[in-house]
Amino acid sequence: MSDKMKAVVMRAPNQYGVEQVEIPVPGYKEVLVRVKAVAICGSDPKVFSGGYLSINWPPAFPFIPGHEFSGEVVALGEGVTEFKAGDRVAGEAHCGCGYCANCKAGHYNLCLNYGRTPLGHRHYGFTYQGAYAQYNAYNVKSLTLLPDNISFEEASLVDTAGTAYQAIRLTGVTPGGYSATFGPGPIGIFTMQIAKAMGSKTIMVGRRERLQSARKLGADHVVDYEGVKDVVAAVREVTGGIGADEVFECAGTQEAVLQSLRCAKKNGSVAFVALPATDEMMIPVKTMVMNQIAVHGSRANPNCSAKVLELMSRGKINAKDMITHQFALDDIHEAMKTFVNRIDGALKVVVKP
Ligand SMILES: [Zn+2]
Ligand SMILES: [Zn+2]
Missing domain, CATH: 3.40.50.720 (NAD(P)-binding Rossmann-like Domain)
Structure with missing residues (x-):
């Protein structure tokens, strides 16, 4: 595996494009995920345009947005027992510190150490490098195994x-x-x-x-x-x-x-x-x-991924028919335009790195 990957790098408000960057190295309790599908969220165009800079989304440039993703585990960091290479996973954006009062109570969407990266908090695609890339390193807390009958495209809608x-x-x-x-x-x-x-x-x-x-x-x-x-x-x-x-x-x-x-x-x-x-x-x-x-x-989706995957897997909810468009990572601008302008009835637009 080369140590470079393609990623959508944002350098300033409204200034972003595909670049070659270093593949992240998974740390303690992190795995490297080969991203297979990223769904464009309603918040993404506003991140790309700098509309959330007042709340530090992103905190600095260059930055890789994207948070509604699925992929395949390809490498394990230290201390990982939860996943193995080849596992198919869906991700979520919020990763709490794990030890504050809210995290301990299960409300990691409301982590009291929000934004404190050195303490282990991640808000992937907002305060921490995200998924519009071929690879990203994720904490095991942010990943859920996919049932066999769920495609990567459907799984990218788990966050939504x-x-x-x-x-x-x-x-x-x-x-x-x-x-x-x-x-x-x-x-x-x-x-x-x-x-x-x-x-x-x-x-x-x-x-x-x-x-x-x-x-x-x-x-x-x-x-x-x-x-x-x-x-x-x-x-x-x-x-x-x-x-x-x-x-x-x-x-x-x-x-x-x-x-x-x-x-x-x-x-x-x-x-x-x-x-x-x-x-x-x-x-x-x-x-x-x-x-x-x-x-x-109601904010975000703590402890919801396994439940919605079960609903999808049993056919109780339909993610597949909500995906109206798919684009390659290289066509990120076209994908964003299609989503923002709701071209051809665009509902959920999925990018495939
Ligand atoms: Zn979202
Ligand atoms: Zn916390």
Whole structure:
């Protein structure tokens, strides 16, 4: 094996391209993964454009983004007993330090040593070198073995599906009840699919091609917000006037925030999953008090990978049909353009290093 690899290296905001760089060497409890597929996340274009520099994503240049990946273990660092060469794995972005109070409680997405690389924390593709590369070294904590019937392409959607799973774990799902999702992007469609797998009747609020994709992927009811006068009334009507038991806000807009809280039933739950562009938004407090609405902020996907792989493996959720486009690593700009401009109905775009 040569000691060089291809990687998408970002040198400044909006300045990135494929370069030859050193292959990383796996350290203690790390394995070297040959990356087979990386899914473009909604956050990636904003990382590439420097939109998160204020929160140190990335902390310095040059930097290799990318965090929704799958691949094959090719070499083991010191102390690795969990994996062997040839293992097929899916990855996740968050790797906690492992010993802070939050990590010990299983909330490694909220590691108290966030960003402290020397203490073992990694947020791959954000604070630490990521997956738009032929190889990367990953801590064993960030990897999960793939079932045989899951392809690398499907497995690159584990991070996305896990983010949906986390929201559902926080709200719970009412079997035989109604769940509503705002925003038929990849995370929104996975919340709908998982809620449906758990016996919920699903309502998706969105528009255009993506709403059609949600319908094809199983949404029981769709509400086109461009086609109705009152979105809240339309969602409530589907539920017989009562409101949705659980609501997932995956759009991140002010309107969707207000509507999601207003279409939950009395004593219902709402999870905020989308990371909006601004911190301060209006919420309907009177409605929330009068209807006793429980609200959850939901971040990332701790301890979700094995669960969503099981759901995929058993055919309970469909990752395959969410992948609309695939590109080689060399075509990273074309891949980003296709994803950002939603060319040809692009939903999930996968890059193959
Ligand atoms: Zn992501
Ligand atoms: Zn920690």
